[in-house]
Amino acid sequence: MPTALDDAPAVKAAGAPKPRRARRNRRRVALPYLLLLPAILLELLVHLIPMVAGLVMSFFKLTQFSIRDFSSAPAAGLDNYKFVLDFDSAAGKSLLGSFWISIVYTVLSVGFCWLFGTSAAVLMQKNFRGRGLLRTLFLVPYALPMYAAVITWSFMFQKDTGLVNDLLGTDSFWLIGDNSFWSLVVVSVWRNWPFAFLIVMAGLQNIPGELYEAAAIDGAGWWRQFQTITQPMLRPVNQVLLLVLFLWTFNDFNTPYVLFGASAPKEASLISIHIYQSSFVTWNFGLGSAMSVLLLLFLLIVSTVYLGLTSRRRNAVV
Numbered sequence: 001m002p003t004a005l006d007d008a009p010a011v012k013a014a015g016a017p018k019p020r021r022a023r024r025n026r027r028r029v030a031l032p033y034l035l036l037l038p039a040i041l042l043e044l045l046v047h048l049i050p051m052v053a054g055l056v057m058s059f060f061k062l063t064q065f066s067i068r069d070f071s072s073a074p075a076a077g078l079d080n081y082k083f084v085l086d087f088d089s090a091a092g093k094s095l096l097g098s099f100w101i102s103i104v105y106t107v108l109s110v111g112f113c114w115l116f117g118t119s120a121a122v123l124m125q126k127n128f129r130g131r132g133l134l135r136t137l138f139l140v141p142y143a144l145p146m147y148a149a150v151i152t153w154s155f156m157f158q159k160d161t162g163l164v165n166d167l168l169g170t171d172s173f174w175l176i177g178d179n180s181f182w183s184l185v186v187v188s189v190w191r192n193w194p195f196a197f198l199i200v201m202a203g204l205q206n207i208p209g210e211l212y213e214a215a216a217i218d219g220a221g222w223w224r225q226f227q228t229i230t231q232p233m234l235r236p237v238n239q240v241l242l243l244v245l246f247l248w249t250f251n252d253f254n255t256p257y258v259l260f261g262a263s264a265p266k267e268a269s270l271i272s273i274h275i276y277q278s279s280f281v282t283w284n285f286g287l288g289s290a291m292s293v294l295l296l297l298f299l300l301i302v303s304t305v306y307l308g309l310t311s312r313r314r315n316a317v318v
Contacts, residue, residue: 051296054289054292054293055289057070057289058080058081058286058289058290058292059075059076059077059078059080059286060073060074060075060286061073061075061076061080061286062284062285062286063283063284063285063286064283067283067285073286076286080286080287080289081290081294083287083290084287084290084291084294085294094274095271095274095291097266097269098269098270098271098273098274099271101181101267101268101269101270101271102250102270102271102272103250105181105184105249105268105270106249106250108185108189109185109189109192109245109249110242110246110249112185112189112193113188113192113193113195113196114238114241114242114245116189116193116196117194117196117198117200118196118197118200118234120138120193120197120201121197121201121204122200122226122230124138125201125204135201138197139194139197139198140194141190141191142191142192142194142195142198143194146191146254146255146258147254149187149190149191150187150191150255150258150259151258153183153186153187153259154175154258154259157174157175157259158174158175159174162174175260176265177265177267178267180264180265180268181265181267183259184255184256184259184260184268187259188249188252188255192248192249196241196245199240200234200237200238200241202237203234203236203237203238204230204234207229207233211229212225215228239310243303243307246302246306247299247303250271250299251272253270253272253273253276256268256269256270256272257273260273262277262280262281263277263281271291274291275288275291275292275295278291
C-alpha cells in the first residue's frame with residue numbers, strides 16, 4: 001500500500017519547475033531596467049556630471065591660469081555668488097539686464113509660437129484640397145538644421161544685400177541696435193512655432209468630432225466651440241507645451257550665437273550669451289559657473305511652481 005514517503009519524489013518533481021519559473025520572472029522584471037541602463041549612463045555622462053563639475057567650479061576663483069589644475073585655483077566660497085548678485089555693481093547690473101531681456105524675449109517668443117501653432121493646427125483640422133502639402137510646409141522650419149536656418153536668416157538681415165530690407169523697402173540695420181532684439185524674436189518664432197503646431201495638432205486628434213457636431217446643432221459658432229471645447233480639451237497639452245517652450249527659449253544659446261556671434265548686441269544679450277562671455281571671453285570660469293547655477297535654480301523654481309499650479313488646477317477641475 002503506497003505511503004506518503006512513496007509520494008515524496010513525485011512532489012519534488014512537481015515542485016521542480018518553480019525555481020526556474022521564479023528565475024524567469026526575475027529576469028522579466030529586470031529586463032526593463034537593463035534596457036534603461038545605457039540611457040541612464042549616457043545621461044550621467046552628458047548632463048549630471050557636467051552639472052556637478054559646474055557646481056564645484058562655482059566655489060573657486062577659476063581662471064585661464066588655473067583651468068588645467070582645479071586644485072591650484074584659490075577657493076572663493078560664496079564670493080562668486082555675492083559678486084553676481086550685487087546689483088549695484090556693473091557686473092550685477094549687466095547680468096540683471098540680460099535676465100530681463102531673456103524674460104521679455106521668452107514671453108514674446110513663447111506667446112507667438114503658441115498663437116501661430118494653435119491657429120494653424122485648428123485651421124488644418126478642416127478637410128480641404130492641399131491640406132497635406134500645407135502641413136508639410138509648416139513643418140519645414142522645424143525640420144531644417146538649426147545652424148543652416150539661422151545663418152540664412154543672418155544673410156537675409158544684412159543691410160545692403162539682405163532680403164528683408166528689399167521686401168520692406170527700408171535701409172535698416174537688423175543685427176545691431178534695437179532691431180537686433182526683434183530680429184532674434186522673429187528667428188526664434190520662425191524656428192519653434194512648427195513644434196507648437198505639431199503638438200497641438202496631435203492633441204486635436206483626441207477630441208471627438210461628435211462634440212463639435214453637437215455644439216453646432218445647439219447653435220454654437222466656431223469661436224464658441226473653440227472656447228468651450230477646443231481650449232478645455234487641449235489644456236493638458238498646452239500645459240506641457242508651454243513649459244517645454246519656456247525652457248527651450250529661456251535657455252536658448254544657439255540662435256543668438258549663430259545670428260550675432262560671441263559679441264551679441266546689448267539689446268539682444270540673452271542671459272545664455274552673457275554667461276558664455278563671462279566664461280569663455282573674459283576667462284572667469286568660476287563666475288560663469290556661479291551664473292549657470294543660479295540660472296538652473298531659477299528654472300527649477302519656475303518649473304516646480306508651474307507644475308504645482310497646473311496640477312492643483314487640474315485636480316480642482318476634476
